[in-house]
Amino acid sequence: MVAAEPLFKKAGLRETTVLLGVAWLVPFVVHLVPWSGERPLGVYLLPMFWATFVAAYFYGARIGLLVGLFSPAINLLVTGLPAWRFHGEMAVELAIFALVTAWAVRRLGRFALIAPLGYVGAKMVTMVLLAPTAPAMDLARSLVSALAGLAALAAINAALVWFYPKSPGGER
Numbered sequence: 335m336v337a338a339e340p341l342f343k344k345a346g347l348r349e350t351t352v353l354l355g356v357a358w359l360v361p362f363v364v365h366l367v368p369w370s371g372e373r374p375l376g377v378y379l380l381p382m383f384w385a386t387f388v389a390a391y392f393y394g395a396r397i398g399l400l401v402g403l404f405s406p407a408i409n410l411l412v413t414g415l416p417a418w419r420f421h422g423e424m425a426v427e428l429a430i431f432a433l434v435t436a437w438a439v440r441r442l443g444r445f446a447l448i449a450p451l452g453y454v455g456a457k458m459v460t461m462v463l464l465a466p467t468a469p470a471m472d473l474a475r476s477l478v479s480a481l482a483g484l485a486a487l488a489a490i491n492a493a494l495v496w497f498y499p500k501s502p503g504g505e506r
Contacts, residue, residue: 341440341500342394350397357385357405358412365413373479380453380483382406382424384490386432387449391494395436402428423464431456443502446495449487453480 361381369375382405390398406424435452442448454477461473
């Protein structure tokens with residue numbers, strides 16, 4: 335009898351270092367793109383969620399959480415974004431996102447919309463926790479702003495499912 339292969343890989347120092355580097359580099363590059371919008375381009379493209387999802391997809395909640403919490407902290411130090419007043423909210427949102435998407439990958443495996451739905455769920459929970467008096471319109475406005483980022487997350491999710499499929503209900 336052959337033992338089942340674990341669903342999530344064990345992250346070594348090299349893998350973790352690369353993920354943390356990507357988590358810093360992707361938002362940094364997005365901030366370098368010329369943009370004259372009212373808000374930073376990252377608000378629309380959600381680059382901090384990209385590496386967090388990849389980490390959660392391959393290595394599970396622990397590494398996803400590490401990458402998700404690292405990304406806004408280092409980005410704030412290097413670029414000044416996200417603005418200090420939004421840093422806590424972003425950290426909570428990325429933590430929820432990492433936990434939800436790692437859980438969903440374990441349960442649903444090959445579903446290609448885990449990342450965008452994880453973002454929507456994390457945004458909803460964050461808004462309830464941090465701004466319970468905010469109307470539903472704030473959530474709708476936030477999600478409309480993030481449509482390009484949701485499409486990017488869906489593309490990343492679909493590519494991972496296509497090239498590195500997971501079987502739902504893997505080893506615990």
